[in-house]
Amino acid sequence: MLYIVATPIGxxxxxxxxxxxxxxxxxxxxxxxTRETRKLLFKYKIKKPLFSYYKDNERKMAGKILQLLKEGRKIALVSDRGTPGISDPAxxxxxxxxxxKIPVASIPGACA
Incomplete structure (x- = not known):
């Protein structure tokens, strides 16, 4: 399952x-x-493996993420602010x- 998770804007x-x-x-x-996401995870004491997924590596990383999902792993995709896919790679x-045919779930958050 891929989760598209909205993060705080401010x-x-x-x-x-x-x-x-x-x-x-x-x-x-x-x-x-990952620098912004680490701040969020640290604040809420969430310890999960984190890797970069951004415009310049999205083609390479999309394949890696897809493989992990096919293996049954659950992955959250976050942007530095807001919902991934609006103006971010997603x-x-x-x-x-x-x-x-892997499920995708949207986890909405506060909007501007």
Missing amino acids: NLEDITLRALRVLGEVDFIAAED YLLVKLVREA
């Missing part, structure tokens, strides 16, 4: 309880900016995951 306390639960339950977190990954 204040880290604006994250939803559902997003925190999902981030705590997944096997891996793919982040547009389209390619979601397209590949849907084509592989």
Whole structure:
């Protein structure tokens, strides 16, 4: 399962309880900016393997993420702020995951 998880736009306390639960339950977190995501994970004491997924490596990493999903792993995709896919790399990954018939869940958050 791939989770598209919205993160706070400004204040880290604006994250939803559902997003925190999902981030705590997944096997891996793919982040547009691991530095920003680490701040969020540290604040909420979430310890999960984290890897970069951004515009310049999305083609390479999409294949790696897809393989992990095919193995039954649960992965959360986050951007540095907001919902992945609005102005962040996510389209390619979601397209590949849907084509592989792997479930995708959207975990919404606070909006601007």
